[in-house]
Amino acid sequence: MIDLRLLRDDPDRVRASQRVRGADESLVDALLSADDARRAAVARADSLRGEQKALSRSVAQASAEDRPAVLARAKHLADEVKAAEVDQAAADAALREAHLAVPNVVEDGVPPGGEADFTLLETVGIPPVIERPRDHTEIGTALRAIDAERGAKVSGARFYFLTGLGAQLELALVNLAMAQAADTGFVAMIAPALVKPEIMEGTGFLGAHAAEVYRLADDDLYLVGTSEVALAGYHSNEILDLTALPLRYAGFSSCFRREAGSYGKDTRGIIRVHWFDKVEMFSYVPVDDARDEHRRLLAWEREFMDKLELSYRVIDVAAGDLGSSAVRKFDIEAWFPSQGAYRELTSASNCTTYQSRRLNIRARGASGIGPVATLNGTLCAVARTIACLLDHHQQPDGSVYVPAALRPWLGGREVLTAP
RNA sequence: GGAGGCUUCGCCUAGUCUGGUCUAUGGCGCCGCACUGCUAAUGCGGUUUGGGUCUCAAGCCCAUCCCGGGUUCGAAUCCCGGAGCCUCCGCCA
Numbered sequence: 001m002i003d004l005r006l007l008r009d010d011p012d013r014v015r016a017s018q019r020v021r022g023a024d025e026s027l028v029d030a031l032l033s034a035d036d037a038r039r040a041a042v043a044r045a046d047s048l049r050g051e052q053k054a055l056s057r058s059v060a061q062a063s064a065e066d067r068p069a070v071l072a073r074a075k076h077l078a079d080e081v082k083a084a085e086v087d088q089a090a091a092d093a094a095l096r097e098a099h100l101a102v103p104n105v106v107e108d109g110v111p112p113g114g115e116a117d118f119t120l121l122e123t124v125g126i127p128p129v130i131e132r133p134r135d136h137t138e139i140g141t142a143l144r145a146i147d148a149e150r151g152a153k154v155s156g157a158r159f160y161f162l163t164g165l166g167a168q169l170e171l172a173l174v175n176l177a178m179a180q181a182a183d184t185g186f187v188a189m190i191a192p193a194l195v196k197p198e199i200m201e202g203t204g205f206l207g208a209h210a211a212e213v214y215r216l217a218d219d220d221l222y223l224v225g226t227s228e229v230a231l232a233g234y235h236s237n238e239i240l241d242l243t244a245l246p247l248r249y250a251g252f253s254s255c256f257r258r259e260a261g262s263y264g265k266d267t268r269g270i271i272r273v274h275w276f277d278k279v280e281m282f283s284y285v286p287v288d289d290a291r292d293e294h295r296r297l298l299a300w301e302r303e304f305m306d307k308l309e310l311s312y313r314v315i316d317v318a319a320g321d322l323g324s325s326a327v328r329k330f331d332i333e334a335w336f337p338s339q340g341a342y343r344e345l346t347s348a349s350n351c352t353t354y355q356s357r358r359l360n361i362r363a364r365g366a367s368g369i370g371p372v373a374t375l376n377g378t379l380c381a382v383a384r385t386i387a388c389l390l391d392h393h394q395q396p397d398g399s400v401y402v403p404a405a406l407r408p409w410l411g412g413r414e415v416l417t418a419p
Numbered sequence: 420g421g422a423g424g425c426u427u428c429g430c431c432u433a434g435u436c437u438g439g440u441c442u443a444u445g446g447c448g449c450c451g452c453a454c455u456g457c458u459a460a461u462g463c464g465g466u467u468u469g470g471g472u473c474u475c476a477a478g479c480c481c482a483u484c485c486c487g488g489g490u491u492c493g494a495a496u497c498c499c500g501g502a503g504c505c506u507c508c509g510c511c512a
Contacts, residue, residue, distance in 0.1 A: 042471055046481040053481090056493040060439045074492035239429095239468090369468085 001099050001357040003371075004035055017105040020112035020319040027101050034091075034098040041091035045084040052077045100207065103324035104354040107291070110319045110328050117318035118331075124302070125311030127335040130394065135338035136387040137269035139394055140166060143418050145386075146270060157267070158259060158274045160383070165416050169389070170277065170382050172409035174252060177279040177304060177380040181250030184300060186281060191230035191251040194221045199233035202359035204325035204351075211260040223256040227280035228376040235284060235361045240372060242365030246293065247284040250379065252277065269387055271343065276383035283375045286363070287353060290373035294350040297377035298330045301346045304379055307405035310392055311335045313342050325351040334388045345384055348377035 007014055011028055018025045055074045062070045111119045140146030145166030151159040162170050178188055200206055200222040205213055214223035224230060231251045240247065255278050266272035281300065285293045298314070305312050317329040326349035333342035353371040356362070363372045393401040400416040407413060 039471070042481080046471060049482085050480055052492080057439070059492055071492055076492095078492060 001354060002102055002105055003353065003357070004099070006105070007031060008035070014102065014105055017319075018102075020106055020110065021103060021322065022112075022114065022320040023103060027098070031095075031098040031102055034095040038088075038091040038095040041084070041088040045081070045088040048077070048081045048084050052081050103207075103322070104327050104352060106319050106322065107328040107350065109316075110322070111316060112320070113318045114320040115318065117320070119316040119318075121314040121316050121330070123311075123313040124305070125309075125335075127311045128337060128392065130337045131396075133337040133391065134394060135269060136271075136336075136390040139390045139398070139400060140269070140386070142398060143390075143400065143416055145169065145390070145416070148269065155274075158272065160270050160273060162383075162386070164419060166386065168410060169386050169406075169416075172406050173380050173382055173385055174277070174279055175409045176307065176406060178250060178252065180300070180304060180307070181279070181281060181379060184248075186248045186250035189231065189234075189249045189251040191227055191234075191253040193224050193230070193254045193256065195224055195229055195233060196221060199236065199359070200224075200229060202236060203229045203232045203355055204323065204358070205229065207324045209323070212258050214256050214258055224253065225257045226255050226376075227251040227253040227278050228282060231280065231282035231376070232355050232359060232374055236359040238361055239369060240284065240361065240363040242286060242363040242370075245284060245286055245363060245372065246289065249282045251280050251282060253280075254278075255381075270383040271387050273383055276381060278381045279379040281377045281379050284356075284361070284363075285373050285375065286365075287371060287373050290350050290352050290375060293373075293375050294328065294330070294348060297348040297375055298332075301332055301348055301377055301379065305332055305334065305345070307403065308385070308389060309403040309405075310345075310388060312345070317347075323349070325349065325354045327352050327354075334392065336388060336391045337394070338391050343384075343388070345381065345388060346378035348375070350375050 002014065007028070011032060014028045015025050018028060052074065055070065055077055059067065059070055059074060111117050137146065137148060141148070143166070144164050145162065147161040147163050151161050154161075182188055194216070197206075197220060200213065205225060209225075213225055215221075216223070228251075230253060231249050234249065235247070254275060256275050257273075259272060259274060262272060270276070281297055283293050283297065302314070312332050312334040315331050315333060317331055322329050329347060329349045331344050331348075332346045334345045335341075336343050350373070352373045355374045356372050361372055361374070362369050389403075390400055393403070395401060395415070398418070402410060402414050402416060
């Protein structure tokens with residue numbers, strides 16, 4: 001939810017944000033009028049309620065002969081209050097709906113446009129030159145690290161087993177990511193993959209991307225699509241101590257995505273799957289520090305990429321591709337030789353106060369209680385990272401080079417070879 | 420899954436049976452002031468959270484006693500539904 005005060009004071013800024021997102025500007029005016037309507041309804045109900053309260057109090061003191069008349073008036077007033085409260089509830093609901101429909105106000109400098117309109121910030125490393133590169137599915141199958149066929153047999157398309165070296169590789173990546181996070185001051189977390197509706201709603205994933213989310217109807221729970229969800233919900237309905245910020249968590253959890261509408265995309269291998277594990281960085285910071293924290297998250301993501309000795313590029317995602325919560329998003333795309341293309345491995349988003357408002361997370365400081373900013377960044381989305389490692393570090397003899405940073409977690413192994 | 424108990428403004432707590440100055444008691448903590456060589460102690464005052472109004476200052480008003488309904492002129496209090504925690508029984512990795 002955006003700040004209604006900002007909306008009232010500077011609606012043009014919100015309109016401009018909608019424009020660069022390619023989103024509907026009229027939503028801004030709908031929100032403004034819903035806000036006005038709600039305040040009017042609240043004022044009316046409040047004053048009626050005040051009147052009724054005063055009259056009610058007088059009932060006990062009224063003399064016996066006055067009482068019936070007072071009661072009759074009070075009863076009438078009670079009906080009016082009830083009607084005003086119905087109006088207020090409707091106005092509240094209308095405001096909330098209009099409020100949820102407006103995405104976060106994008107940061108200055110974000111490129112306008114859609115998916116293809118990103119700005120290239122930097123290219124790091126030189127993509128390896130490989131003659132007739134094989135893709136990760138072929139390599140992973142030969143190493144008996146990935147068993148996609150049995151994944152499909154047991155769970156369906158876009159499922160897989162990591163076996164032997166593949167399983168060890170996941171554990172190594174998770175360990176490496178968690179070790180880096182701990183060194184950087186993050187609190188390690190193993191987070192639930194099932195969350196309540198209000199948490200899912202609060203993180204903004206039930207808007208435009210609702211079709212992506214698995215829902216367990218029998219239990220009214222959602223499967224998270226990213227570890228960010230549980231980490232954002234962790235402090236929901238809390239007032240944090242401003243001096244205790246930043247609070248930084250590194251969460252490990254499974255993530256689930258329906259991949260609705262992605263038929264035909266990345267059908268081979270484990271690049272786009274219904275389930276994968278992930279280590280995610282999540283920060284709660286003072287509002288003024290969000291921009292800097294965003295750059296820090298990106299730097300830590302790059303550090304991890306460098307440890308994996310991957311060549312990659314950093315892009316500034318265009319406004320139309322941001323998602324409702326983020327004001328800006330930096331993606332790291334690593335080189336996949338078999339595809340001759342850079343593919344997204346990590347993503348760092350600054351959600352400013354958008355999620356914290358929805359989840360009712362605030363901070364108490366010297367100048368009172370105020371909002372906090374939340375940010376998230378991928379440290380390691382395991383399945384896709386394994387896919388990239390196999391592809392990027394493949395050797396002519398079919399083995400796979402193991403980056404030095406990963407070796408301690410793989411028993412010192414320098415190359416992966418078929419067992 | 421079954422039975423019982425509990426949930427009050429940061430923490431603890433009074434109030435619930437018997438509806439009405441509950442505009443929620445007291446303690447702890449915290450903040451301010453006073454006193455005092457300093458600290459401590461003591462005294463006085465303040466201290467839930469959100470919303471509305473407003474010269475966005477004070478003030479005033481409304482909501483808030485786990486959540487949602489209901490009864491009533493009036494609900495922390497009565498009724499119904501739900502959640503969480505605790506104890507016991509059953510089941511279970």
